[in-house]
Amino acid sequence: MAELTYRDAVARGIAQEMARDPDVVLIGEDIAKAGGVFKATVGLYEQFGPRRVRDTPISEQAILGAAMGAAMTGLKPIAEIMFADFAAVCWDYFANEFPKSRYMTNGQVKTPLVVRLGNGGGARFGAQHSQSVENWCMMIPGLKVVVPSSPVDVIGLMAAAVRDPDPVIFLEHKSLYATKGEVPDGEIVDTLGTAKILRHGKDATILALALMVPRALEAANRLHAEHGIDCEVIDVRSLVPLDTQTILASVARTHRVFTVEENPRLCGWGAELMSIIADEAFYDLDGPLVRITTPHIPLPAADVLEDLVIPSSARIVETVLRTLSN
Amino acid sequence: MSKKISPDDISAEVRLELYRTQVRLREAEQRAFDLFLQNLVKGTSHLSLGQEAIAAGFAVAMQKGDLSFCTYRGHAHTLARGVPVEKVLGELMSRDNGLMRGKGGSMHLTSVEHGVMGSYAIIGAHLPIACGAAWRAQYRGDSDVSVCFFGDGTTNIGAFHEALNFAAIWKLPVVFVCENNLYMEYTPIADVTAVEHPAADRAAAYGLERIIIDGNDADEVLRTARSAYERARRGDGPSLIEAMTYRHSGHSRADPAKYRPEGELERWKERDPIKMYRARLLNLGVSETVLNAIEQEIKDEIEAATVACKAAPPPSTDIIFTDVYADGGWAWRN
Structure with a gap:
C-alpha cells in the first residue's frame, strides 16, 4: 500500500x-x-x-x-x-x-x-x-x-x-x-460499468462523478455532522456501461435522490439517470428528483466566478437541506 | 503525362488482369446504376464510371495483405480487391447477402478478408486511419502497405493535411492516392482550390515528391503504384499521387451533372480508360477472342450476381441490435 x-x-x-x-x-x-x-x-x-x-x-x-x-x-x-x-x-x-x-x-x-x-x-x-x-x-x-x-x-x-x-x-x-x-501494491484491474458506494446512508442518495465525488462526500459528512442527515454517496464512475442496478437499489433504500454534475445543465448524465429512476423506481420515491449542476453557461475564467458556478459542497448541503425540508 | 508503352515491365498476364479488372468494375457499376433505375438499389450511390484504371492499377499492383482505405465512392476499389460482385450489389440492394448484410450500405463497403478496411463517408476521415494501419505495420515490422484513395475535394479538408504531415514525419508505409476527377461534388475543383493540382502542388509542404499521372492509363497507374509500394516497403515513407481522371456520371445518383461545360464529357469519353486499354492490348497482339472471352466471363458473373441478389431475402431484423459493442450486442446498462 x-x-x-x-x-x-x-x-x-x-x-x-x-x-x-x-x-x-x-x-x-x-x-x-x-x-x-x-x-x-x-x-x-x-x-x-x-x-x-x-x-x-x-x-x-x-x-x-x-x-x-x-x-x-x-x-x-x-x-x-x-x-x-x-x-x-x-x-x-x-x-x-x-x-x-x-x-x-x-x-x-x-x-x-x-x-x-x-x-x-x-x-x-x-x-x-x-x-x-x-x-x-x-x-x-x-x-x-x-x-x-x-x-x-x-x-x-x-x-x-x-x-x-x-x-x-x-x-x-x-x-x-x-x-x-x-x-495497493501489485496489479490492479477493475471492471467497467460498476458504480461504487463510497458512503452508506439512509436518508438520500447522492450520485456524483469525478471532481464532484469528493465534494459530495464532504457535503454528506457535513449534512451528517451538522444536520443529522445521512446520505448515501455513489461514485457513478462509468457512464457507459451504466450500473443502474447499484443506483436503483440505493434509491429503493433512501427514497430520495440527487445528482451532482459539473456539466452545464442541459442533457447532463444526471438527466438520463433521473429519467431511468423516474421510469423504474417512481414508487420508491418520496420526493422530487433534484439535479445540482453548473448553470447552462460557458465557464468563466476568474476564480470567484468559476467557484460560484461549479457545484460546491456548500451548494450540495444547501440544496439537500432545502429539498428535504420541503 | 506519359503515354509511352513499355511492354517489358508489365507482363501479358498482368495486362490481362488490368483489363479484366477494369471491365469488371465498369460492368458492375453500370449494373448498379441500372438497378437503381429499377428502384432496386436504395439510398445513395456514388459511381466511379470512367475512373476504373486507377482502382485497377493500384489494386493489381498490391500484394495480399496490403490494405485499401476508400471513400464513399468505393465500389470500384472494393471490387478491385476481389470482393464478389454479388456481395457488393447485395449491399447496395439492402439484401441479406450483402457484404455487411445491409448494415452499412453503398458508402461503407468493407471486406476485411480482402484487405478492404472500409469505405469512409466523412471526407478526409480515412487518411489518418490509413496512417494508423501503416504505423502498426511499421511498429511490428510487417511488410504490408496501406493505400488510401480519395477525391480532389478531400485535399481542402484539415484531416488531409494532418495525415500527410503525420505520415511524412513518422515515415509511414502509406500511399495516398488523389483521384482528381476535376469536380468537388458539383463544383469545379479549380474554383475552390488555390493551386492547380490540389494534391501534387501541396506535396512539397510535406517534403514529398510532386507526382501527377494519367489516371486513365492503367499501365501508368500500375507502374506508379509499384514504385510507391516499393518505397513504402523499403521504409522510405509515404507517397502522394495525383491521378488525373474524369467521372462519366454525376457526383451521386441524385446528380445529372448539368454543371459540366458542353463537350467536356464527350472529350473525356474519347479517353475512356477501358476503350484505350482494349486498343492497346490489340495493338500488343492480344487477340479479339481473348478479350471477348474476358468480357463475356464478366457479363456472366454480373448476371449471376444480379439474379442471386434479386432472389436474396432482406436482412433479418435481428441484426438491428448486433455488433454495437464487441460482446455482439448493444447493452449500455445492467
Missing part, C-alpha cells in the same frame, strides 16, 4: 498495461519526453522507449485516426487529447468513426482503443479549457465512457479500458491530478 497522486496513478496504470502487453502503445502531444502537459505520463518514455511512447504534432484528427487504424489492425493504442475541449476538433472520430465501424461493417472492424482526455474545470482556464465533456460522449452508441475520481480507480479502470475490446473514452479530471489516495 502506498499513497499516490491521481496524476501518478495515470502513469502507473498505463505502465502496468504496457508492461503486460507489447501491443499497448501511447501517443499524444508532449506525452513522451515532456511527460505530458499535466505530467500524467512522466517516466513512460524512459521506461518503454520512443517506439512505444511517441509524441505527435498538434493534429488531433491524425492522433485519433492513427489510433483507430492501429487498433483496427491489431494494436491497443492509448491516445491522449490533452484538454477534453479539444475533442471538438476531432469529433468525427468520436461520433462517426470509432463507434460506428463495428456496426456498419457487420462486426468486421474492431477498434479496441483508449482516448484519454484532461476533463473538467476548477483550474481557471476559461471556457475552452475547462469543460466536462462526458455527456458529449455518453450520447453516442458504440462508445464506452469512464470517469474515475480516485487514484486506485484510475489504475484499475485504465487497465479495464485498455483490455476492453471497444473504444473507451477515459476522462481524467484536471483538478484531481494533485489529489492523493491509498493504492
Whole structure:
C-alpha cells in the first residue's frame, strides 16, 4: 500500500498495461519526453522507449485516426487529447468513426482503443479549457465512457479500458491530478460499468462523478455532522456501461435522490439517470428528483466566478437541506 | 503525362488482369446504376464510371495483405480487391447477402478478408486511419502497405493535411492516392482550390515528391503504384499521387451533372480508360477472342450476381441490435 497522486496513478496504470502487453502503445502531444502537459505520463518514455511512447504534432484528427487504424489492425493504442475541449476538433472520430465501424461493417472492424482526455474545470482556464465533456460522449452508441475520481480507480479502470475490446473514452479530471489516495501494491484491474458506494446512508442518495465525488462526500459528512442527515454517496464512475442496478437499489433504500454534475445543465448524465429512476423506481420515491449542476453557461475564467458556478459542497448541503425540508 | 508503352515491365498476364479488372468494375457499376433505375438499389450511390484504371492499377499492383482505405465512392476499389460482385450489389440492394448484410450500405463497403478496411463517408476521415494501419505495420515490422484513395475535394479538408504531415514525419508505409476527377461534388475543383493540382502542388509542404499521372492509363497507374509500394516497403515513407481522371456520371445518383461545360464529357469519353486499354492490348497482339472471352466471363458473373441478389431475402431484423459493442450486442446498462 502506498499513497499516490491521481496524476501518478495515470502513469502507473498505463505502465502496468504496457508492461503486460507489447501491443499497448501511447501517443499524444508532449506525452513522451515532456511527460505530458499535466505530467500524467512522466517516466513512460524512459521506461518503454520512443517506439512505444511517441509524441505527435498538434493534429488531433491524425492522433485519433492513427489510433483507430492501429487498433483496427491489431494494436491497443492509448491516445491522449490533452484538454477534453479539444475533442471538438476531432469529433468525427468520436461520433462517426470509432463507434460506428463495428456496426456498419457487420462486426468486421474492431477498434479496441483508449482516448484519454484532461476533463473538467476548477483550474481557471476559461471556457475552452475547462469543460466536462462526458455527456458529449455518453450520447453516442458504440462508445464506452469512464470517469474515475480516485487514484486506485484510475489504475484499475485504465487497465479495464485498455483490455476492453471497444473504444473507451477515459476522462481524467484536471483538478484531481494533485489529489492523493491509498493504492495497493501489485496489479490492479477493475471492471467497467460498476458504480461504487463510497458512503452508506439512509436518508438520500447522492450520485456524483469525478471532481464532484469528493465534494459530495464532504457535503454528506457535513449534512451528517451538522444536520443529522445521512446520505448515501455513489461514485457513478462509468457512464457507459451504466450500473443502474447499484443506483436503483440505493434509491429503493433512501427514497430520495440527487445528482451532482459539473456539466452545464442541459442533457447532463444526471438527466438520463433521473429519467431511468423516474421510469423504474417512481414508487420508491418520496420526493422530487433534484439535479445540482453548473448553470447552462460557458465557464468563466476568474476564480470567484468559476467557484460560484461549479457545484460546491456548500451548494450540495444547501440544496439537500432545502429539498428535504420541503 | 506519359503515354509511352513499355511492354517489358508489365507482363501479358498482368495486362490481362488490368483489363479484366477494369471491365469488371465498369460492368458492375453500370449494373448498379441500372438497378437503381429499377428502384432496386436504395439510398445513395456514388459511381466511379470512367475512373476504373486507377482502382485497377493500384489494386493489381498490391500484394495480399496490403490494405485499401476508400471513400464513399468505393465500389470500384472494393471490387478491385476481389470482393464478389454479388456481395457488393447485395449491399447496395439492402439484401441479406450483402457484404455487411445491409448494415452499412453503398458508402461503407468493407471486406476485411480482402484487405478492404472500409469505405469512409466523412471526407478526409480515412487518411489518418490509413496512417494508423501503416504505423502498426511499421511498429511490428510487417511488410504490408496501406493505400488510401480519395477525391480532389478531400485535399481542402484539415484531416488531409494532418495525415500527410503525420505520415511524412513518422515515415509511414502509406500511399495516398488523389483521384482528381476535376469536380468537388458539383463544383469545379479549380474554383475552390488555390493551386492547380490540389494534391501534387501541396506535396512539397510535406517534403514529398510532386507526382501527377494519367489516371486513365492503367499501365501508368500500375507502374506508379509499384514504385510507391516499393518505397513504402523499403521504409522510405509515404507517397502522394495525383491521378488525373474524369467521372462519366454525376457526383451521386441524385446528380445529372448539368454543371459540366458542353463537350467536356464527350472529350473525356474519347479517353475512356477501358476503350484505350482494349486498343492497346490489340495493338500488343492480344487477340479479339481473348478479350471477348474476358468480357463475356464478366457479363456472366454480373448476371449471376444480379439474379442471386434479386432472389436474396432482406436482412433479418435481428441484426438491428448486433455488433454495437464487441460482446455482439448493444447493452449500455445492467
